[in-house]
Amino acid sequence: MSITHIESVSQLNGILTKSKDKLSVIDFHATWCGPCHAIAPTFEALSKQHKNVNFLKCDVDAARDVASLYSVSAMPTFIFLRGDVKVDQVRGADRAGIENALRKHASPSSAAFSGKGQTLGSTSAQSSTTKRNASSSVSPATASLNPQLKVFLGLVGLYLFFWYF
Numbered sequence: 001m002s003i004t005h006i007e008s009v010s011q012l013n014g015i016l017t018k019s020k021d022k023l024s025v026i027d028f029h030a031t032w033c034g035p036c037h038a039i040a041p042t043f044e045a046l047s048k049q050h051k052n053v054n055f056l057k058c059d060v061d062a063a064r065d066v067a068s069l070y071s072v073s074a075m076p077t078f079i080f081l082r083g084d085v086k087v088d089q090v091r092g093a094d095r096a097g098i099e100n101a102l103r104k105h106a107s108p109s110s111a112a113f114s115g116k117g118q119t120l121g122s123t124s125a126q127s128s129t130t131k132r133n134a135s136s137s138v139s140p141a142t143a144s145l146n147p148q149l150k151v152f153l154g155l156v157g158l159y160l161f162f163w164y165f
Contacts, residue, residue: 003027003047006058009065013084015054020083023105024054025098028067031059033075039093043078046102053106080105 006012006026016024027043029036047055060067060075070079070086080088080101087105090097145153 003044003055003057006056006066007063009063009069012056012058012066015056016081016084019054022052022054022082023087023102024056024081025102026056026058026066026070026079026081028058028060028070028072028075028077028079030061030075035093036076039076039095039098042095042098046098050102050106053102 004015006015012026027036027040029040043055043057047053058066060072070077072079074091076091076093078090078098078101079086080090082105088101090101
């Protein structure tokens with residue numbers, strides 16, 4: 001999907017009212033902002049990956065009213081909206097933060113029901129038991145140790161290794 005450039009609050013409100021249940025992401029940027037230019041290709045790539053999301057850009061100097069509506073004080077700032085309700089915000093050129101927020105809010109289903117689910121009599125219980133047995137068969141002597149003790153012993157081993165070698 002292409003990125004729409006926002007120039008006024010009325011234009012933004014028109015877009016948001018047309019897509020009440022759809023996620024919209026607004027990239028608040030400035031022409032003089034280095035990090036804004038650095039994250040722009042990522043924002044464009046994400047707009048091509050997520051066809052079910054509205055991707056919008058707003059130059060804070062050209063559309064001060066839109067920036068003040070969302071109290072934008074740092075660039076870049078990414079505001080995530082479902083309809084006209086703000087659901088998330090990422091400040092700075094944080095690629096992982098933007099991707100995580102997209103993953104979190106892009107699907108229409110709630111996160112509580114994002115798994116495949118199970119039915120009575122399914123074989124998933126066997127597979128989890130098999131996974132536990134496989135992980136404990138690596139070293140039966142350490143299988144009964146407390147996980148914190150395992151970490152402690154590993155750190156002591158690394159310390160001794162680096163101290164003597």
